[in-house]
Amino acid sequence: MNSNQQLLKGSLSVIILKLLEEQERMYGYEITQKVKALTAGQMAITEGALYPALHKLEAEGLLTTETQVVEGRARKYYSLTKDGHSEAVSRISELGIMLENLQRLLTLKPAI
Amino acid sequence: MLTPHHLTILRHDLRTLAHIEYEEVENELLDHYATLTEQKMEAGQDFEHASAYAWAELGAGPGLNTIQRDYEKNIRKQVSSRHLEILKSYFRWPTVVMTLLIGGLVHKMTPSIPVRFILAGMHITILIPFVIMGISYLKSQDLGNDSRKITWTHLNARAAFFVNIFQASLSLQFQGDGSAKVLFFQNHAAILSIVESIVIIYLLSFLQLYRENFSYKTAR
Numbered sequence: 001m002n003s004n005q006q007l008l009k010g011s012l013s014v015i016i017l018k019l020l021e022e023q024e025r026m027y028g029y030e031i032t033q034k035v036k037a038l039t040a041g042q043m044a045i046t047e048g049a050l051y052p053a054l055h056k057l058e059a060e061g062l063l064t065t066e067t068q069v070v071e072g073r074a075r076k077y078y079s080l081t082k083d084g085h086s087e088a089v090s091r092i093s094e095l096g097i098m099l100e101n102l103q104r105l106l107t108l109k110p111a112i
Numbered sequence: 113m114l115t116p117h118h119l120t121i122l123r124h125d126l127r128t129l130a131h132i133e134y135e136e137v138e139n140e141l142l143d144h145y146a147t148l149t150e151q152k153m154e155a156g157q158d159f160e161h162a163s164a165y166a167w168a169e170l171g172a173g174p175g176l177n178t179i180q181r182d183y184e185k186n187i188r189k190q191v192s193s194r195h196l197e198i199l200k201s202y203f204r205w206p207t208v209v210m211t212l213l214i215g216g217l218v219h220k221m222t223p224s225i226p227v228r229f230i231l232a233g234m235h236i237t238i239l240i241p242f243v244i245m246g247i248s249y250l251k252s253q254d255l256g257n258d259s260r261k262i263t264w265t266h267l268n269a270r271a272a273f274f275v276n277i278f279q280a281s282l283s284l285q286f287q288g289d290g291s292a293k294v295l296f297f298q299n300h301a302a303i304l305s306i307v308e309s310i311v312i313i314y315l316l317s318f319l320q321l322y323r324e325n326f327s328y329k330t331a332r
């Protein structure tokens with residue numbers, strides 16, 4: 001696993017919540033493609049990480065699902081619950097603060 | 113777009129190579145597998161090559177089976193956490209008071225009831241947990257391949273642990289003579305009735321949990 005993927009795994013639940021905040025409902029494959037497109041292929045979510053994260057968020061009551069038959073097969077769409085919306089806001093803001101702090105640390109100039 | 117025959121082949125891969133058992137996991141992975149395959153086919157590959165690439169991209173059998181194991185773990189976690197909630201709602205002060213009252217009542221009444229009736233009563237109460245466990249066992253057998261069987265089996269194993277502790281307490285032997293034996297008998301009957309009440313409430317919590325119907329469906 002490269003460092004990009006490790007970072008991605010740590011913030012996967014926030015990424016899912018953020019994407020679902022932007023788009024009302026999404027299915028698994030769509031989420032992987034969206035991440036790939038938004039990061040110009042720099043980041044890729046593996047199925048082995050995505051589905052456990054989706055199932056965990058669903059178990060926590062942050063996501064709700066609906067199944068629709070598309071092209072002869074069942075497609076499971078995920079969307080945010082009411083709790084999911086407020087949790088998304090709070091987790092995104094937490095991650096934002098952490099990234100700001102990380103940025104400060106990474107741009108720290110050596111003491112003269 | 114894939115034909116129904118193509119979808120059957122992909123579904124077969126999931127069942128035989130990745131050992132996917134649950135309908136919900138299977139449907140989700142099938143959609144992903146099929147979409148990936150379609151994408152490769154759009155790029156000019158034939159179905160066989162496209163599906164082979166898609167399979168490898170999905171992590172092949174072991175990778176997909178990990179998703180299923182994680183799914184199972186998640187469901188068990190949900191069952192346990194819901195069970196804890198039910199237990200908390202059962203074991204509130206009215207239950208505690210009622211249980212202690214039963215114990216006190218049995219303690220007071222034991223000397224005035226003929227021993228054979230008390231022993232008969234003890235044997236009947238001992239059988240109650242077995243009856244509840246028996247019902248749950250038969251229920252799990254009836255379910256055949258239904259995934260709820262997994263929830264039942266999981267719950268049965270947990271219940272058996274507590275029932276066994278209770279049964280172990282019954283192997284106590286009465287010691288001493290005369291009043292010492294009566295007092296021990298009295299205390300034993302009182303403690304037994306308290307523990308019995310707790311075990312019955314505990315087992316009933318499993319029945320309520322099961323009635324809530326966890327969404328566990330097998331693929332076959």
